Amino acid sequence: MTHMISWLRLMGQAFTLTGLAVATAVVLHVIAFSVIFIPVWIGIPMFVASVLWLRALANEHRRVAGRLLREEIPAPYAPLPDRPTARLTTVLGDPATWRDFGWVLANSFAGVALLAVPVGAFLAGVWYLLYPLLFALAPAGSISGHLFFETNTQLASFVTLPIGVACMALSRWLAPRVLGTYGRLTRNLLAPSERSQLQARVQQLTVSRADSNDLQATELRRIERDLHDGAQARLVAMGMTLGAADKLVEQNPAAARALLNEARDASARALNEIRDLVRGIHPPVLADRGLGDAVRALVLDTRFRAEVSVELSHRLPAPVESAAYFAVSEAVANAAKHSGAQRIWIDISHAGGRLRIVVTDDGTGGADLSAGSGLRGIERRLGAFDGVLALNSPPGGPTMVTMEIPCALSSQKISSS
Template identity: 40%
Template sequence: MTRVWQRLWASLDAVARLIGGLGTALLAMAVLVWIGVVALLGCVGVGVLLVPSALRLLRAGANRERVRLDVLAPGPVPRETRAALRAVLRDVTVRRELAWLPLHATVGFSVGFMGLALPVTMLQNTTYPFWYHLLPPEDNAPSFFFWTVKGPWAVGMAGVLCGALIVAFGPALMRVQEWPGRHLLAPPPGADLSLRIAELTATRAAALDAHAAELRRIERSLHDGTQNRLVTVNVLLGAVRRAVDRDPATAHAALDRAQDAAEQALSELRAVARSILPPVLADRGLAGALAGLAGSCGVPCELVVDVPGRCAASVEATAYFVVAEALSNVTKHSGATTAAVQVARRGDRLMLRIDDDGRGGADENGGSGLAGIRRRIEAYDGRFTLDSPAGGPTTMRVELPCGS
């Protein structure tokens, strides 16, 4: 029984991937048409000016398929000099993309269309016996692909046959559709590892920078706040010791000030400790900690958390700080009237989404802490995307790996 369910699930997954491949095949078809237009215009010299745009469209379409197939993507096509353009045209990756393009635009489209037509035909024909009597007689002549089928239950059986074809050939059709992309768009041997090493080197450097920035923040908090308070306490206690015998009233006033300074220093120490790893995460979990942030936000904030169980402490702390910084930005910079935070666990990824209806135009280089958020997320091999057009709204999406 388990194997039957696995086969059915594999068939459904194959249909979904075939339909996704149909979308990228349509994109490849559009890029192929544009490259053909550029080639025709090249006969009169105008197309040479359009070659860079055609190559960038080719790379964008190929990268869309790489994302679908989870294949590492190369960098963007350079757009500066003619020498760089000549180097791009000699590049093996570009040549492999040019070989992939017509294959996916033809074979990928045909197979993807079959992946869409089979389940649609199955649903239509299997339910036909229940609604055929609603059709006018002249339209009541159903067909199964190229053959006209007589009788409603025969049509229903034809739909069952479509389902059997999906189960039998769906995964094979998916492999046929994905074969050009997996063989022609994959990086050459060794490039996969080298790109991964480069990515890990960059994220490691970002993690070290984020760690150093965090240490500097803690040092400034202790030096400018707590240390000054303790120095004040020490000075006041010295004044108390000198005045306790000759001027008890002054001594009592100095003791009161020393106590106030000590309480402020203790409060600042607690704040620094909470900023290192908020105890509320250990006490109330991620949902409770985020509820506290949403409740104290300067604008009305809706919170939805769907995270069964607990994630690693470092992941929860990162999610907490990301939401805290994002809501702080919403309050200080966005001019928003409402905000929303959604947190969900999808497999081995913790997904965060923060929305606000403010003025938009958020910039990572504008000193709003967004660059620090990106560094912290990338240090965990996560993903950070920001959509903040001028005029708003602003949407921040974060993915963090949290184990299975």
Template identity: 50%
Template sequence: MTSPSISSSASSSTSTPYAPAVRESCFRRAVLSPWRGFVLTLIAAVNIGLCVTLTNAIGFLLLGAGVVLLPAGMAVTRALANQSRRLARDWSGVEIPEPYRPRPRFQPGLMGLVERCRWILTDPASWRDLLWTLLDPAIGGALAMIALTLPFYGIYGIVITSLWLTLTHAGFNDWYMFVHVHAGNEPMRWVPAALGAALIPVSAWASPALIRVHARWTRVLLAPTRRAELSRRIEHLTETRADAVDTQAAELRRIERDLHDGAQARLVAMGMNLSAAEALLDEHPEAARTLLAEAREASVKALTELRGLVRGIHPPVLADRGLGDAVRAIALDSPLTTQVSVELPGRLEPAVESAAYFAVCELLANAAKHAHAQRFWADIRHQDGLLRITCTDDGVGGADMERGTGLRGIERRIGTFDGVMALTSPHGGPTAVTLEIPCALSSPKTSTS
């Protein structure tokens, strides 16, 4: 496997895990724009049928047929809308969040169809999708059609010039821009070729620009409204705060259990040994000496357990040296060959540092335990108000958010700070996890020791 190139210098990449179109060359965008215009034109054509289908389904609800037709038509519409969102992201770097409400559980049979229709009709995103199917063929379809035909129209000008005599003798009578192509207009024969040759480089800029305009137009229609964004924001904050409370409670229970079963038990045993040694000191000094040695060993083990417990709560190196050095420290203890790259000109908030540190710890442990990796790369940097952490391993891949409680835990942990996680893990590897947490940097904290 080719290892990813990770540099410690400042990165010029975007601050989101998406926007791949930004990394495309101008030549690639120009070449692919006609094909992309063709795909978007097909979507606009399909939207015409979907608009008719959904309108009829809503009209036939009272007759019963719409109860079956509406869920099916809306399922296709949402799938096509999500595909359009992905194309806008991949081709133009325009991110369009999905505005749909979570799908509830429905009863089986006819009542389930009625509940599904009620859920669809009460979701504002459904009506925005219907508006998209109505307007996209007219506006989006026109933009896509121009992006598709513009380069070929330039080629067409050169072709009709080359075949002028053949075409006009066969009765061809048409216009190319302002030039009338017909028999008897031979003095204007080379003008279409000149216009077409000039149009081809213009189309190399105009067609990609039209694709970007189409993506922004799609965002206007399919992005969540301000009210929907606020509603989703409230739901997200409620969920993440509840997760934070549950996580904190679980952490307190773990600390209590570790103290009770570990250090506390050893301290109790050490106290009993000291009491017994005190009673035997005069008459049986050898036995007392043995008990004192056991007490000393118990104190060492208790101190070791307490130090381990403290490191599990908040490692001293994290508090003293910051996230970068803390990650380097765990990398030294890892059985994997680990490369850590850090670009943090300041210190993060302690809570953010702690969440990021334990997230990297979990990812490193997963790479060694579950992915059977040999190498691990961690790239940590702060850019545009975001802490961005990218962890990659050369393991077997196949990591799944739905089956991994550890990955879900990481997502919940950083979700408390409005962070997001992106996972790419095809079977056979490699696995790449990107974490992004909105935060600010303070001045670097130096240790006083």
């Protein structure tokens, strides 16, 4: 039964690809028609629109072929500018556009020829299997000539059943082989080239480096502001208090003693502010005991009923630990500010060379990655390590923030409790 469902699913994909092939052939004719009218300008928007339509069909082919091959086939297109006049230049200058044209031509001949074999065998099998029923229902003699031989009686019509079974068996045998070949052909023609992958990687690293630099600059400004407005101001005030006490120590010892007590209190407050600032830069528990215990200590200071699950056999590299800790801290802070949640679950694990952190809360949901700076800040922080963030927050909740960072575990084991 499972094999039958798998075969029918493959045939559904074959029919889908056949329909898409017909649509791409139509688009190819529209593109050719628009090129004729480019000298009178009406062809320019028609050409751009038809190329974008072609891209949509190519992306759909990538999706279906990716399901056949069980891998993702990314789109290699350069981003389109907002100005309509610049779009034509970008489309024409994009190598992926010309690869799409080559794919259309190949798909119109080799692709359709490949798909026609299992699809034709399947349709023939359906026809031959249903022929006895159609012969019985149709008016006498109306369909008897639709075979390679004549069938004048109902009994003779049943001779098509073994032919139908043979066609179905042939279709079942051909479908995975032909569709696998078609998927590989589509991947070879539509997947990003090595050059475009390298360019995309360079662009991604450039953006990631810029975001990392912006993040570091923002963090330095925050530290400078906190020192200036907090500990530095208290230390200046404490120096002035000690100066006043020095002048009063002989004339009014009681007043001098009061000023000294005030300076002592100010020094204690300044020390606490410096400790809080250092904790915000790199918490001591993170350096001493690792990410798991640092996150557990983090949620102890929140109002949430929290459950933290950690599956890490060894420590992570220090920069990754720091980025992951502050990403979790920001996610928890967002939940506290906006979700109205009462409980929060944090799962931390490492598998397949990737650190995976899932922060889930039972709040009202409706979080939007593009709406606020908090989640965007997490995304930029993770981007410096090629990490990614995924958000699932339907209205009504729950909200699930999934973070992944590619990294290897260090040789240092997790400290025992």
